[in-house]
Amino acid sequence: FDWASSVAQLKAVAKTEQVLVSRLQNFINNKTEELGRIQNYVDALRKVSDKISSSKEEYISHPINQYHLIQRFAKEWTKVGDLLQMFNETGFELTQNISRMRKLYPTDNDLNPAAAGIERLQRVYELSIDELIEGNVKGEKSGYKLSPGDCFLIGKISCKSFKCDACKIWMQRALKLKADETFTNDEALAYEAVCRAKRGNLTHAFAITEDLLTRDPFNDILLGNMLYYRFVLGKLNILYPCFITIKKDENAEDEIKQYNQICQGKFKLPHKVSKNLRCYLYTNKNDPRLRIKPVKVEELCNSPHIVQFYDVINNDDIETIKKMSKKHLSRALVTGPNNTGIVEDIRTSKVAWFKKNDFTAVKKLYTRISEMTGLSEETFEDLQVANYGLAGEYQPHFDYTEKQDPSIYKREDGAEVGNRIATMLLYLNDVKEGGRTAFIEPKIVAKPIKGSAVFWYNLYPSGLGDPRTRHASCPVVIGNKWASNVWVHEVQQEFKRKCGLRQDA
Numbered sequence: 001f002d003w004a005s006s007v008a009q010l011k012a013v014a015k016t017e018q019v020l021v022s023r024l025q026n027f028i029n030n031k032t033e034e035l036g037r038i039q040n041y042v043d044a045l046r047k048v049s050d051k052i053s054s055s056k057e058e059y060i061s062h063p064i065n066q067y068h069l070i071q072r073f074a075k076e077w078t079k080v081g082d083l084l085q086m087f088n089e090t091g092f093e094l095t096q097n098i099s100r101m102r103k104l105y106p107t108d109n110d111l112n113p114a115a116a117g118i119e120r121l122q123r124v125y126e127l128s129i130d131e132l133i134e135g136n137v138k139g140e141k142s143g144y145k146l147s148p149g150d151c152f153l154i155g156k157i158s159c160k161s162f163k164c165d166a167c168k169i170w171m172q173r174a175l176k177l178k179a180d181e182t183f184t185n186d187e188a189l190a191y192e193a194v195c196r197a198k199r200g201n202l203t204h205a206f207a208i209t210e211d212l213l214t215r216d217p218f219n220d221i222l223l224g225n226m227l228y229y230r231f232v233l234g235k236l237n238i239l240y241p242c243f244i245t246i247k248k249d250e251n252a253e254d255e256i257k258q259y260n261q262i263c264q265g266k267f268k269l270p271h272k273v274s275k276n277l278r279c280y281l282y283t284n285k286n287d288p289r290l291r292i293k294p295v296k297v298e299e300l301c302n303s304p305h306i307v308q309f310y311d312v313i314n315n316d317d318i319e320t321i322k323k324m325s326k327k328h329l330s331r332a333l334v335t336g337p338n339n340t341g342i343v344e345d346i347r348t349s350k351v352a353w354f355k356k357n358d359f360t361a362v363k364k365l366y367t368r369i370s371e372m373t374g375l376s377e378e379t380f381e382d383l384q385v386a387n388y389g390l391a392g393e394y395q396p397h398f399d400y401t402e403k404q405d406p407s408i409y410k411r412e413d414g415a416e417v418g419n420r421i422a423t424m425l426l427y428l429n430d431v432k433e434g435g436r437t438a439f440i441e442p443k444i445v446a447k448p449i450k451g452s453a454v455f456w457y458n459l460y461p462s463g464l465g466d467p468r469t470r471h472a473s474c475p476v477v478i479g480n481k482w483a484s485n486v487w488v489h490e491v492q493q494e495f496k497r498k499c500g501l502r503q504d505a
């Protein structure tokens with residue numbers, strides 16, 4: 001089910017935990033009470049048996065005693081049997097419920113993405129690891145700490161996804177805090193060695209691994225790595241196939257660095273740019289519907305033109321949309337080979353989709369967007385509602401497709417609607433910390449403000465994709481993020497937004 005990719009559904013888990021705690025407490029109370037009753041019986045019966053053991057012959061010769069002995073077996077010990085049976089049965093239902101529930105709620109598989117989320121927060125926002133370990137995120141204290149085992153897990157996940165710098169710092173933390181029952185020092189060292197090797201420091205990795213092998217000479221993974229180091233260091237002439245080295249993609253790394261810095265709020269627009277940005281009331285060339293209540297606009301960037309509209313949607317409609325979405329949220333996909341949707345780490349959120357006619361709030365929203373932008377609803381895509389999970393993000397991407405294939409966007413009725421000409425990105429809540437929308441080239445961010453929406457054209461008027469619109473959703477640090485997109489397609493907008501004479505007009 002993938003619990004780390006949406007916060008909305010985690011709320012139910014927290015509620016269930018409360019119920020569980022009180023059920024478990026009841027269970028213990030009942031058991032204790034039953035044990036107490038059994039204890040009373042044992043006390044009473046012990047008195048009798050003590051007496052008998054001191055003078056068995058004498059006791060047994062007396063007819064009343066004979067009667068009592070028989071009576072105890074006929075009655076008392078049956079009662080003890082009943083009590084024991086009851087003791088065994090109490091909590092049976094709870095045990096069954098718990099094992100059924102375990103299948104529905106977070107399991108071991110959810111821990112890795114959650115650990116990856118913590119690592120992502122640290123990396124993107126350059127958070128202090130010491131503070132994170134203390135449960136302190138940008139001054140917000142959780143009350144819980146990260147254990148050495150948690151640090152080890154975060155290091156291990158980083159190593160497996162080739163984030164070697166992260167692996168190193170988290171493993172060093174794990175080692176500094178000392179191993180707990182979840183890992184040994186040698187395991188932490190082994191991961192660190194693999195990371196060093198991936199960074200090209202093979203001699204050091206070789207030395208660490210050689211040392212580790214003296215303590216664990218049959219460890220398959222260590223042996224495999226050793227063969228590889230020997231090969232690369234020229235000490236062996238066959239290659240062990242299980243070890244991969246990663247090639248650095250310099251461009252991608254530079255972009256991620258830039259993305260991290262934008263998310264951290266490190267860039268300020270120079271005065272000569274920001275002084276040309278305006279806030280104004282907009283009536284879309286005197287649209288009669290907007291003349292009465294013009295829309296509030298804030299310019300975020302002039303080139304490309306990116307604006308934030310305020311009070312686009314009211315609170316009731318927002319709550320309706322979120323409530324409807326909760327039932328339908330499923331892991332967000334990105335476009336993979338042959339236009340199929342695939343799960344990727346670059347997009348950690350859950351989404352739900354609605355049609356214009358699914359309920360009134362969507363219909364109203366579509367009319368409103370059409371009024372504000374002057375664009376035809378005819379080729380609006382279905383409404384996408386997204387909820388981001390632990391450190392949920394959407395790494396830099398274009399909303400338009402770079403493919404030249406006109407059939408890529410087909411409406412359900414088969415009509416080809418062209419590329420995504422524009423994006424309306426609505427914010428359905430305020431995010432306490434993080435979760436901003438970052439535009440990579442102009443180095444600007446939009447802040448999620450409930451009821452507002454960011455709007456921009458993805459294509460030049462010529463229809464060519466505008467690469468300056470590359471954008472991302474920064475990881476959520478504290479709180480929860482609800483956003484929603486309406487993508488507008490080219491077809492039907494020909495007379496609403498006319499094409500220019502130059503390709504990048």
Ligand SMILES: O=C(O)CCC(=O)C(=O)O
Binds near residue numbers: 394435438471472473
């Ligand atoms: O949520 C955001 O801030 C951006 C989302 C986005 O870019 C998308 O869904 O395409």
Ligand SMILES: [Fe+2]
Binds near residue numbers: 397399471
């Ligand atoms: Fe996007």
